[in-house]
Amino acid sequence: MENAFNEEKIALFLKDNKNSLWMxxxxxxxxxxxxxxxxxxxxxxxxxxxxxxxxVRLDKTLSIPILDLFKQNENIEPYYIFSGTNTGYGFYGIQTATEKYLRTTYLNSAGNVLASNRHHGFQTLNGRTRFKSYASFLGNYISDTEKLKEKTNVDESFKKVLEFRQNYIKKSFKWIGMNNAKKIKNCESYKVELISIVPVDMMEKGANNEKPKLYAIQEYTFPIQ
Amino acid sequence: MQFKNILSLYSRILFFFRVVSELPAFLFFFRVMVGIVALLELTSMSTDLDLFFSENPKLFPQQLFYIQSPYFKYLQPIYNYLGEAGLTDFINPGILIMYGVTLLFVILGLFTRPMAILSLILQLFIYKSFAKLNYGFDNFMTMSLFYCVLFPIGKSYSLDTVLFKINEKIDFNYRRILQIHLMIAYFFSGIAKATDLGWWNGKSIWKAIASVDNEFYSTPSIILVLLGISTVLLEFLYPFLVWFKPTRKYTLFAIVSMHIGIAITMDLFAFSAIMIIWNLSAFGEINLNTKTKTKNEVAL
Incomplete structure (x- = not known):
């Protein structure tokens, strides 16, 4: 009955839909x-x-020959980019990460703390949120680089990639604190840390309302040149 | 026989995309709201832009923001050319103003399609130049502006219709595209979450909201579990619940509430705003008193 009604509606729609050939x-x-x-x-x-x-779950790279053809490749990539389709939609999915941020501590020649900041000049909420995205990216990038380091029997090009990644991490840390450090009087060096919140065990959490524990994923200290 | 079947399928698909009476209101709402959110988001970080998008970013060189992104191969030749032509000093502040102006034109519906194309190109150039500071909002804005190019947004309540007397007839239901897009996005997001134990025991919700800047880490476990499970179910069932008319209103209410929750707990205001706009545009009851008639007008 429902189907017949639909057929009737489609027929009516097609009848009304008298367009020119071009249309x-x-x-x-x-x-x-x-x-x-x-x-x-x-x-x-x-x-x-x-x-x-x-x-994430199987620790393997997925490859299905036929589906690989439709994946983002150089022929179709511009369309993916212009349509914004090359995305995971920004929704959390598998393996949610905890908050990460970058903290810089400015030190004098005796190693005493002169100042410390984690916003690095960002004044707006939007800017600070974006800067946290960068900290998250760095966290993932460092973790992936560590995994790559564990590989054995690697060729020269792989070694170059690894070297590039390590340089990128170090340079990013160096730049992040440098401009501010130069402005602080008597500052001789600065330490940049990538901090992450330690995930809690839900079974143990219960009514435990302790402040989240923090740990430094990576840190570097740079002298002011 | 086979040809007849193909023709029948074609007719059914065409019928599925038939024009509905809410279409002009949808196009107007989508165009104006996307433009407003894009403008607000841009101005909300204007005082920080010199840190990561200027002729000489204060935080670190512009290149470090996109070198590790898939956009490097597209952006680097542009930046090289601008550098060689000595235009970087002019381009970086100028391009932001241009982007803002094109968005204003889109909101007003003046030269709508060319301005939408320009704003999409500028949005990609600006935001991908700091790709590593991007998050979900930026991709949704790219998609939104792409739809502003694709949809005939200038045919509804626009200056184009007043000044240039353009043909206001619309013969395709573009709203369906947004509806299907949203249903796919939520459905797969729900599946991904469902495969992670953390979404069933509250751990993933805790990880998402715990911050050194707020007190949400102290949320009781039972609430985290309930929020986690309801997020998985809502996203996974979204396509079915929102398509079925009797549950549509409640589903919309739930999903809008979820995005308001995300805005409050995670400070993702722009992301939540664009998601709410997409949901309301796709499934909300948008009605404006109109004399604009669409071709083959049918009630939803």
């Missing part, structure tokens, strides 16, 4: 494009969910 062609092209676009969105969402599961 019909245009409509068909729009429809084709929309179907292509939505298929890509579906594929990207499906693939990224599967890929993250494989990487």
């Amino acid at each position: 019909k062609i245009k409509k068909s092209l729009v429809l084709l494009f929309v179907l292509f676009h939505l298929s890509l969105i579906f594929f990207q969402a499906f693939w990224s969910t599967l890929d993250v599961y494989w990487t």
Whole structure:
């Protein structure tokens, strides 16, 4: 009954839908494009969910020959970028991370603390939130680099990549505190730390309302040149 | 026989994308709200921009913000060219003003499509230049501006219709695209969360909201468990609940509440705002008294 009603509605719709030939062609092209676009969105969402599961849970790189063709590649990448489809949507999914931030401590020649800050000049809430994104990125980047270091039997190009990654991390830490350090009187050196909140065990948490514990994932101390 | 089947399928798909009476209001709402949120977000970090997007960023060289991103190969030649032409001093402040102006044009609906194309290009150039400071909002804004290019947003309550007397007929239901996009995004996000034990025992919620800047870490475990489970279920079931008319209103209320919660607990105000706009645009009851008639108008 429901189906018959739908058929009737479709027939009525088609009857009313008397467009010129050009309009019909245009409509068909729009429809084709929309179907292509939505298929890509579906594929990207499906693939990224599967890929993250494989990487995080099974610690393997997922590769399915046919599906690999539809993955973001150099032929289709510009479309992914312009349509914003190359995303995990910014929703938390598998393996949520705890908050991370960068803290700089400014020291005098005796090693005494002159000042400390974790906002690095960011004044707005939006800017500070974005800066935390950078700290999260650095946290993941350091962790991935550590994993790469464990690999054995590597070739020269791999060693170069590893060296580049280590340099990038060190340079980022160096730049983050440098400009402020130069402005502080008697500052001879500065220490930059990437701090993370220690995850709690939910079974032990209970009514425990202690402040979150913190630990430094990585730290560097630089002299002021 | 096969041709007849294909034709029948084509007709059904076309019927699915048939025009509905709320379409002009949807296009107007989406255009104006996306433009306003983009402008507000840009101005809300204006005093910080010299740290990470200026001719000489104070935090560290611009390149360090995008060198580790997939946009490097696109941005580097542009920056090289600008550097060689001595235009970086002009481009960085100028491009922000241009972006703001194009957004204003989009809001007003003046030269809407060209301005939407320009704002999409500028948004990508500006925000991908500090790709490592990006988060979910930036991708949703790219998608939103892409839809502003794709949808005929200038055909509804715009200066274009007043000044240039453009044809206001719309013969495709673009709202469906946003609806399907949202359903896919939430559904897969729900599946991803469901495979993580942390979302069932409250740990992932705690990790997401615990901060040195607030007291949410002290939220009782039972509330964290309930929030975690309800987030998984809401996202996973979203496509079904929001499509089914009797549950649509409640689903919208729940998902908007979830995004307000995200804004409050995680300070992600712009991200939450754009998500709420997408949800209301796609499934909200947007009605404006209008004389604008769409072709083949059908009630939803």
